[in-house]
Amino acid sequence: MLPHKENTKTKGKKYLSLSQFIVGIILTVILTTIAVVGGMYFWHQHTQDQKVTANSEKLSKVYETLANDYYKSPNKDKLLENAIKGMTKGLNDPYTEYIAKDKTKAFNEDVTGDFVGIGAEMQQKGDHIMITSPMKASPAEKAGLKPKDILKAIDGKSVKGKSLNEIIPNIRGEKGTNVTLTIERGSETKDFTVTRDTIHVKSVEVEQKDKITVFKVNKFQEGTSAELKSAIQKAQRSGAKNIIIDLRNNPGGLLDEAVKMSNIFLKKDTTVLYLEKGKQQEAMKTSNEPLANISDLDISLLVNEGSASASEIFAGAMKDHNVAKIYGTKTFGKGIVQTTRELEDGSILKFTEMKWLTPNKHYIHGKGIQPDVKIDSSDFENLHVIPSNQTFKLGDNDQHVKSIKIGLNALNYHTETQNTQFDSSLQAAIKQFQKAEKLKVTGAFDKETNRKFTERLVEKAHEEDSMLEKTIQHIKE
Incomplete structure (x- = not known):
């Protein structure tokens, strides 16, 4: 384009070049768009805030009316708790629940791994309470409880309509005492008497089998990844070449422990999983280099229908990155993540915040992870309950x-x-x-x-x- 030449008849006046004119139009459009979109966002946000405020005021009004004007004198704390429980129950999500202050001890014990009980991980699924997985060598396993057993009653009293946190205190109790659980398995129902004991969930157990080192990972609790890393290092020093990481009946646990455990095997900045909320996705990646010489090992994973949640995160990462071959049966299929918020009085709100996908973006919720090599248990282990x-x-x-x-x-x-x-x-x-x-x-x-x-x-x-x-x-x- 030729440079613009000034016209002597119009000296003193300034004209825009075509390029300046176009830039001006673009800037005007952008600023107008920002103003419109910003205004719409502000209006939408203001409307949403108004709705939240109106709903809060409505809830507060109902509470105050019932607390002060109901013909009897209701327990005000109970009234508020029931309102919160109603909100969580209305979501129809077995993993979202309100945990009252007097029930938080049992919840926190599960993270640290020490409590008195039967040693069975449970979850609420719709109107049912299901055994996710009995822990290895626990009273529950010894009594014959299995993954996906449905709990119908405790000591003859129905659990219908009760939340998981309501029934846990009835299952736990004094060491050496018995609790009778009525279990539905398939179309059959049977009573199982279980003797309560002190449960210490040891994260990692190691045994040698035919020159193969087997690491049994029981749960993803505080320190699990560090325990496994230390155990593998010890095995390496002893000349281990083949290892099996046994995740059978591992109900999961802490998400960050699953990521750290994956980092034992995966290079720095490798995606372990994707967290997804609405249309937003965030990759959770490893932050350190893997364990030295870990690639020299032949790694296998063993899973079953009791392998859930964090177990599936770890298995999914190992499978998608071709680090390990997976043996066993299809896993449980829990592809969602829970977050806890402690309230001012010490109670806890646990709720599902997002779902997760494997590194190859497979969503395994309700589907599980299929093994590379299917290995079934013996016929007698798969018997229907008598x-x-x-x-x-x-x-x-x-x-x-x-x-x-x-x-x-x-x-x-x-x-x-x-x-x-x-x-x-x-x-x-x-x-x-x-x-x-x-x-x-x-x-x-x-x-x-x-x-x-x-x-x-x-x-x-x-x-x-x-x-x-x-x-x-x-x-x-």
């Missing part, structure tokens, strides 16, 4: 009879058939079992026989661990 309020005897024909046969055969009390018919060989096997367990020898599968039968199968599953053994065989092949 109702404790029924007695099975010679001549019966029932699906539960087949479960009894499978279980007794696993315990080395052999029967001639594996069908649903209660025959003489099953009667003989039950008599042998009752005699060995010092029970009344009747040949009928009654409540007491059922209880001992369950105990022995749980012990066998714990001692033999067929899923771990099968995983090790796959790794060695």
Whole structure:
């Protein structure tokens, strides 16, 4: 473009160049847009603030009216708590809850890992309270409780309509005392008597299996990542080449511990997960270099349907970054994150703040993570619950009879058939079992026989661990 030449007839007047004119128009449009959008935002924000204020005033008015003018004298603290509980319950979110001041001790104990109880992680799912995972070697596991069991009653009293925090004090109690839990598993219901004990959730346990070092991570609590890092370093010094990180029945826990644990294996600034709220996404990345020489190890993960939340964050990061091969069965499927806010009186509001996605942006909520290699547990570990309020005897024909046969055969009390018919060989096997367990020898599968039968199968599953053994065989092949 040629430079503009001044016209002598118009000397003293100043004209804009075309480029200046265009820039002026653009600036005008931008400023107008900012003014309009800013005004709209201010109006929207003002409207929202007005709504919040109006709703707060409405809630306050209802509270004051009932507190002062109701024909009886209501407990004002209870009135307020019920209002808060109503708001959290109305969200239909099993992970959002209000925890009253007198219940916060149990909540905080779960983070540190020391309490008296049965050792089972639970969650509220709709109107049900579900066992997420019984902890390894806990009273709950020994009694036969399993992931996805539905709690129906405690000591004969229904838990219907009650929140998780309302029922926890009834499950916990004095060491050495018993609590009877009525459990629904599939279409069957059974009572489990569990003896309360001091539960210390040791984050990381280590054992050597066929030249493979197995790290059992029980929960993501304070210090879990540091424990695992230290344990792996010790294994490296001993010449370890193959490791398994066992996350079975690990219910999760602290998000930052899952990120730190991933950082043991992943390079600095590597995405562990994405947090998503509305249309906004934020990558949570590792902040340090990985453990020295960690790439020299062959790493495997072992998961099952009791592996949830932070376990799935860690497993998802390891899988998406091709750091480890995953064995076992599909995980639980919890892809949302909770935040806690402590209120002035010491009570706690726990609520779902966002959802999370794996590094490859998979949303696993309600779906779980599929293993690379499917490893099932033994047949006797997958038996349907056998109702404790029924007695099975010679001549019966029932699906539960087949479960009894499978279980007794696993315990080395052999029967001639594996069908649903209660025959003489099953009667003989039950008599042998009752005699060995010092029970009344009747040949009928009654409540007491059922209880001992369950105990022995749980012990066998714990001692033999067929899923771990099968995983090790796959790794060695």
